[in-house]
Amino acid sequence: MNIPFLDAWRKRNADERARTAVGGESGSDPEGVADMLAECDLLRARVQEFGVRLDDTPRSLEAIDQLPPRWRDDPEELPWLGNDAGLYLGTVIVRTVPGASWYLTPGGHPVVRLASGRELHVVEAGLDWAMSGSPELSQVYAEAAEG
Template identity: 70%
Template sequence: MNIPFLDNWRRRHGRPSVAVLPSEVDPDGVAELLSECELLRSQAAAAGLELDDSARSLEALDQLLPRWRDDPEELPWLGNDAGLYLGTMIVRTVPGAAWQVWPNGKPVIRLASGREIDVVGAGLDWAATGAPELSQMYAEASEG
């Protein structure tokens, strides 16, 4: 995964600075890492929105004026964070949902039904075009 704060997080938590296989990482550590979403949180705060890990915060994100689209360098990072935030919300609130890291390092959400959701891909699409809405993706995941 190419997440800019990853090396700092790994140093803070005593993790190696190279990618490790999912079997070597505890699920709580992965969830903590993926929930940081620093860029998204700072953009939301600048717009007067506090991301409180609620479904309401996803709805509020969907309503933000997408100023990040003016910056082609920032857009993919913000989209990545949006997807990770969405995934974090699903894992914390949908029974049986968990992070799954594919062999290529891509994080997805696996629902209790076995369905996998590419939340990072959804976040990138949301950042670039506004669709799918994060709140809609969350609602669909909540239904199973």
């Protein structure tokens, strides 16, 4: 049954639940969620093999961009590494760009919302980077830092 006002109500409530999950309202734990999204264990393990330490800075994104893309040889690992790269990119943005925060879409996908209201689909950017090397993670960060 299609009842337009119910569809609008459901969307509004889903948006509010998503904001509450990450945005720090109604007793949520935004730092806990941010810490969970920042884990990126597979990415951390792979870059450590090359002596790169992920310290949540834009400089570390530049270092990741320079790594040889050996993960492309493993089709099973590729999407997982891309997912981690996107979450790490989001972590760096949230921790270093004023006003940036994590936001869960109604479908449960983590995105970064900038102070301007613009949303960055960082996981998609990470997957694109892992598969093709473009756009570079540092480039996505630079665009986010500009607003």
